[in-house]
Every structure is written in C-alpha cells, then in structure tokens.
Amino acid sequence: MTSQPSPRPVSRREVRITRLLGAPRELVFRAWIDPDQIAAWWAPNDYEIPRETVEIDPRVGGRIHFSMVERAGEAVYPVRFEIVEISEPELLVLASDPQPEIGLVYPMITRAVFEAGGDGTLVTVTQGPHAEETQGGATAGWTESLDKLESHLRRSTARRAVGT
Numbered sequence: 001m002t003s004q005p006s007p008r009p010v011s012r013r014e015v016r017i018t019r020l021l022g023a024p025r026e027l028v029f030r031a032w033i034d035p036d037q038i039a040a041w042w043a044p045n046d047y048e049i050p051r052e053t054v055e056i057d058p059r060v061g062g063r064i065h066f067s068m069v070e071r072a073g074e075a076v077y078p079v080r081f082e083i084v085e086i087s088e089p090e091l092l093v094l095a096s097d098p099q100p101e102i103g104l105v106y107p108m109i110t111r112a113v114f115e116a117g118g119d120g121t122l123v124t125v126t127q128g129p130h131a132e133e134t135q136g137g138a139t140a141g142w143t144e145s146l147d148k149l150e151s152h153l154r155r156s157t158a159r160r161a162v163g164t
Helices: 025-031 035-041 132-162
Strands: 015-021 063-070 076-087 091-096 108-117 120-128
Touching (some): 025 120, 120 132
C-alpha cells in the first residue's frame, strides 16, 4: 500500500496522507475508536501507548485521549482530542488544543475520511496547521502510525478468517 504526503501551501502547513488498507471500512473505522486497537497502532515506531491510558467517548463532544510513551526514554506525551464530528463509518474529525511544550503551537484539526473501494478502504488523514519545524515530524509520525494500523488490520483480518 502507499503513503502519499501531499504538498500544501505554506500558509496551511497541513499533513495529508492517503493510504489504501486491505480491510472493510467498518473495521478500519472501528480501529480509530476502540481503545484496545488504538493502543496497538496509533503512535510512531519509537513510541507505545499503554492501554490503561486510552479513554474514548465516541460521540460529538466526546474525546479520544491517550499517552504516547517513548520506548527508549522516559518522555510521555499526552494526546488529547475532542471529537467534533463523527459519522460512522465514513468520517472522524478531531480538534486539539495547542501544546507548546511539545512544539504544537496552534489549535489543530485532524480529519480522517474512510472510503470503501475495491478490496479495502481508502483512508485520508489531514492534520494541521503545523509549525514549519513540526510538519516533517508529523508526516513521519502519521506514516509510521498508518503502517502500524495496516499491520494491525492484516493480523486482525487473518485471525477472523481462521475463526480465532
């Protein structure tokens, strides 16, 4: 499958990644709002999400909260999203406040669109605005997270196919 960061005008500083995942749209969407699944995939490679830190209330006005913990160090990064729009299984829009202590200086919107197609689901993640110095890291982080989501879904689909 492919990741394609798209260039955006400097004034927008958005990250945009599109990925075709080999799983039905309902399963892909569920991976974004299920605490166990979020703990399995939603962090770059050098981080993990302890399951006990994941809190989800999947409704407009609800939340997706978790902590990313650096594997090789002691850094802990709280991730706090408010759900501003949800339409299962096609759309999830999240808002987050600035976190200047980790370089996120603007309020941010993360939009995930899930489109059924062929043998899978086309997911497009758009997030921004980012400061110039954090945009590259955000692109890399989302690419790695979606790689992990793809592997997670592949394992989940294989388990379902054999009935375990």
